[in-house]
Amino acid sequence: MTSLRKRSVGDEYKPCQHLLNYKARHGVRGFHILQKCLRIRPPGRVSIKRDEKEVQRCASCGRARGRLYACLLCATIGCWVPPDMMHARSHALSRPGHDLVVDVDRAELFCCICNDQVYDPDFDRAVICAQSAALYSAGSIVKEEGVNGFTGVSLRTDREKCLIDMDQYMLDGSKKSEKRRKTRRVEYRPWVPSPEEQVVLRHRSTPLVEDGSLPSGLRGLNNLGSTCFMNSVLQALLHTPPLRNYFLSDRHNRTLCQHRASHICLGCEMDAVFSAAFSGDRTPYSPAQFLYSWWRHASNLAGYEQQDAHEFFISTVNGIHANSGTTSPRAKHSQSSSAGDMDCRCIIHRVFSGLLRSDVTCIICGFTSTTFDPCVDISLDLEPNIGSDKSFTDSNLANIESGRELKGASGSAFPGASTLLGCLDRFTRPEKLGVKEKFFCKNCQLPQESIKQMSIRKLPLVLCFHIKRFEHSSMRNASRKIDRYVQFPFSLDMASYLSSSIVRLRHGNRLLLIENEGYEQQVPSSEFELFAVITHSGKLDAGHYITFLRLGGQWYKCDDAWITSVSDEVVRASQGYMLFYVQKTLCYKASEFSTGRENYCWIEQNGNHFNPGFLSNPLLENGVSA
Amino acid sequence: MRASINRPPTPDVDEEKRDEPTLQDIINIKLIESGEKENLKELLRERLIECGWRDELKAQCRALMRKRGRSNTTVDELVRNITPKGRAMVPDDIKAELLQRIQSFLMSVAL
Ligand SMILES: [Zn+2]
Ligand SMILES: [Zn+2]
Numbered sequence: 001m002t003s004l005r006k007r008s009v010g011d012e013y014k015p016c017q018h019l020l021n022y023k024a025r026h027g028v029r030g031f032h033i034l035q036k037c038l039r040i041r042p043p044g045r046v047s048i049k050r051d052e053k054e055v056q057r058c059a060s061c062g063r064a065r066g067r068l069y070a071c072l073l074c075a076t077i078g079c080w081v082p083p084d085m086m087h088a089r090s091h092a093l094s095r096p097g098h099d100l101v102v103d104v105d106r107a108e109l110f111c112c113i114c115n116d117q118v119y120d121p122d123f124d125r126a127v128i129c130a131q132s133a134a135l136y137s138a139g140s141i142v143k144e145e146g147v148n149g150f151t152g153v154s155l156r157t158d159r160e161k162c163l164i165d166m167d168q169y170m171l172d173g174s175k176k177s178e179k180r181r182k183t184r185r186v187e188y189r190p191w192v193p194s195p196e197e198q199v200v201l202r203h204r205s206t207p208l209v210e211d212g213s214l215p216s217g218l219r220g221l222n223n224l225g226s227t228c229f230m231n232s233v234l235q236a237l238l239h240t241p242p243l244r245n246y247f248l249s250d251r252h253n254r255t256l257c258q259h260r261a262s263h264i265c266l267g268c269e270m271d272a273v274f275s276a277a278f279s280g281d282r283t284p285y286s287p288a289q290f291l292y293s294w295w296r297h298a299s300n301l302a303g304y305e306q307q308d309a310h311e312f313f314i315s316t317v318n319g320i321h322a323n324s325g326t327t328s329p330r331a332k333h334s335q336s337s338s339a340g341d342m343d344c345r346c347i348i349h350r351v352f353s354g355l356l357r358s359d360v361t362c363i364i365c366g367f368t369s370t371t372f373d374p375c376v377d378i379s380l381d382l383e384p385n386i387g388s389d390k391s392f393t394d395s396n397l398a399n400i401e402s403g404r405e406l407k408g409a410s411g412s413a414f415p416g417a418s419t420l421l422g423c424l425d426r427f428t429r430p431e432k433l434g435v436k437e438k439f440f441c442k443n444c445q446l447p448q449e450s451i452k453q454m455s456i457r458k459l460p461l462v463l464c465f466h467i468k469r470f471e472h473s474s475m476r477n478a479s480r481k482i483d484r485y486v487q488f489p490f491s492l493d494m495a496s497y498l499s500s501s502i503v504r505l506r507h508g509n510r511l512l513l514i515e516n517e518g519y520e521q522q523v524p525s526s527e528f529e530l531f532a533v534i535t536h537s538g539k540l541d542a543g544h545y546i547t548f549l550r551l552g553g554q555w556y557k558c559d560d561a562w563i564t565s566v567s568d569e570v571v572r573a574s575q576g577y578m579l580f581y582v583q584k585t586l587c588y589k590a591s592e593f594s595t596g597r598e599n600y601c602w603i604e605q606n607g608n609h610f611n612p613g614f615l616s617n618p619l620l621e622n623g624v625s626a
Numbered sequence: 627m628r629a630s631i632n633r634p635p636t637p638d639v640d641e642e643k644r645d646e647p648t649l650q651d652i653i654n655i656k657l658i659e660s661g662e663k664e665n666l667k668e669l670l671r672e673r674l675i676e677c678g679w680r681d682e683l684k685a686q687c688r689a690l691m692r693k694r695g696r697s698n699t700t701v702d703e704l705v706r707n708i709t710p711k712g713r714a715m716v717p718d719d720i721k722a723e724l725l726q727r728i729q730s731f732l733m734s735v736a737l
């Protein structure tokens with residue numbers, strides 16, 4: 001895809017005269033010869049070796065120290081140990097035209113005359129192609145078909161449809177880049193009401209009734225007949241910090257809502273649930289009105305399977321999004337299919353919307369097609385039969401993956417247990433797209449075998465993981481549940497799953513694949529903290545959902561109408577089905593506030609402190625644009 | 627005149643005289659041959675990321691680039707400038723862990 005290169009760093013880069021001379025004289029033939037000498041090392045790093053055991057040494061001094069470079073013309077290896085052991089340079093200086101060398105350890109181009117790294121798209125493509133072909137033949141990364149022909153039930157049947165082609169994305173990106181530059185972080189300034197504001201507060205607000213024993217907003221929800229799937233999700237949404245702040249600052253209500261008259265509005269219904277939960281009344285509440293409205297909303301959705309908390313979550317956030325008044329024309333069109341439109345400025349998408357990146361590389365020519373896929377949650381496959389599966393260890397891939405495995409294991413109390421990090425490693429590891437799913441390579445103009453690599457391009461404010469415990473086999477027309485314990489951390493650093501880390505780790509410094517700095521720097525924070533866990537216990541159809549919530553440093557168990565405080569251990573031992581993490585530092589961008597009073601921007605630490613003054617503070621009415 | 631890049635590795639002995647390999651060279655080559663060097667590198671990489679060394683070094687590189695201007699800084703200069711700082715910044719416990727690993731490797735080879 002030509003447009004991919006339009007936005008990659010490579011386009012701003014100018015090759016040096018020596019590289020231009022080399023290519024003018026020798027073309028790309030040398031790169032293709034070199035391609036055969038590449039060896040893939042863990043975790044996907046490339047080096048130059050003719051065979052596995054070869055020890056590369058400097059041809060002049062016989063040492064294997066420092067950096068070693070191989071001449072691109074004659075393959076002579078020279079060392080580069082500044083300041084006095086510079087045999088690679090002596091080689092270049094004594095033989096005209098032998099200026100360009102390849103770093104033996106990382107397969108990157110270097111110019112001995114310029115003393116600098118140089119980049120060439122054809123060279124990069126040759127390396128990427130060799131890497132992908134090696135991964136492909138490593139064998140064990142064939143997409144697992146699950147056990148007994150079961151595959152994970154995926155809500156993302158429409159996912160393919162909402163793939164944004166890179167071209168479109170970049171078009172929009174360049175239009176927006178101007179605007180994006182203007183958004184900047186605003187320093188946190190605590191709000192101290194002025195005397196006038198205090199008067200307003202005193203007369204226009206209702207103080208929260210604090211009974212001292214429980215954090216505000218913690219209220220049981222009555223079971224209305226197998227509705228724990230709804231209650232569990234509502235509890236998580238009620239205590240999602242940015243969502244809570246939005247509804248409690250009265251951004252969406254029956255009076256403001258334009259959709260109220262015409263049809264049901266889940267935003268208004270959510271507002272009503274928030275009001276009830278934060279009213280101070282602790283007697284269990286019956287969300288009957290919400291259930292009724294949701295049911296009417298969801299009945300439009302074809303093939304909707306009831307009683308799955310995850311599907312309820314998706315349809316609810318879709319419903320709130322649909323009635324939240326969006327600014328983007330594209331977002332308006334995509335109400336039914338995409339719950340994760342990046343352009344949508346509705347509260348749901350500002351809170352939950354992330355962007356997945358998928359790179360598919362043709363193993364024949366190395367051409368890579370990159371697509372971005374918006375999402376409101378990340379569905380993770382469970383690792384298949386951990387411990388009993390020998391196929392993990394008997395191939396190259398085990399080596400390639402060992403760097404990651406090391407980390408997964410260190411996060412686990414007992415080896416062999418499934419962990420959230422393990423699932424994420426699995427989610428982001430290269431996957432072989434075989435004969436059945438042949439990818440149409442735009443460069444070869446043919447369907448080709450390929451390697452697919454997922455990564456996270458943009459993290460949302462609130463990261464929701466869905467662990468695929470329910471599987472469906474279309475072959476047997478049967479479903480089943482996997483009762484496996486998955487360890488999850490209370491704090492989570494997502495840095496290593498970001499596209500910037502993954503792509504660099506897999507491919508090294510290939511300008512073809514690396515996005516512009518400006519885009520990378522958009523990531524405000526990769527550190528997250530767990531605040532809600534929805535668990536499922538029991539059988540597939542006769543199970544029960546409960547929610548654990550972390551409020552003010554204490555965990556609470558919300559089991560329909562009953563709320564009890566529990567220890568960390570109880571939460572750690574639970575069988576998580578949906579996990580909600582919030583960014584440790586919530587940053588609101590200045591541009592999101594249209595008041596022009598930037599000191600109302602707030603940054604929340606740990607997401608758990610909430611100023612009740614926002615409840616009916618009229619000064620904030622225009623604060624967060626909906 | 628132009629040899630193919632995949633010709634066999636003939637150590638084209640230059641006019642320069644070769645030094646006798648030091649003990650350090652011998653150990654280095656043993657480590658490479660056994661594949662242990664790869665494992666050590668991977669371990670070191672992991673540790674340096676964990677302790678924040680990499681982020682700190684990245685920040686230093688950025689600062690240097692800003693000071694000199696992007697277009698007149700070469701990779702070679704960057705490496706020369708940053709290497710001493712980078713070496714000094716490696717935490718002692720990581721050095722100790724690596725030394726331990728190298729020692730036990732040498733023991734296993736000697737036996
Ligand atoms: Zn040398
Ligand atoms: Zn040469």
Ligand SMILES: [Zn+2]
Binds near residue numbers: 111112
């Ligand atoms: Zn040059």
Ligand SMILES: [Zn+2]
Binds near residue numbers: 254258259267323
């Ligand atoms: Zn509404």
Ligand SMILES: [Zn+2]
Binds near residue numbers: 321
């Ligand atoms: Zn939306």
Ligand SMILES: [Zn+2]
Binds near residue numbers: 442443444
């Ligand atoms: Zn191709």
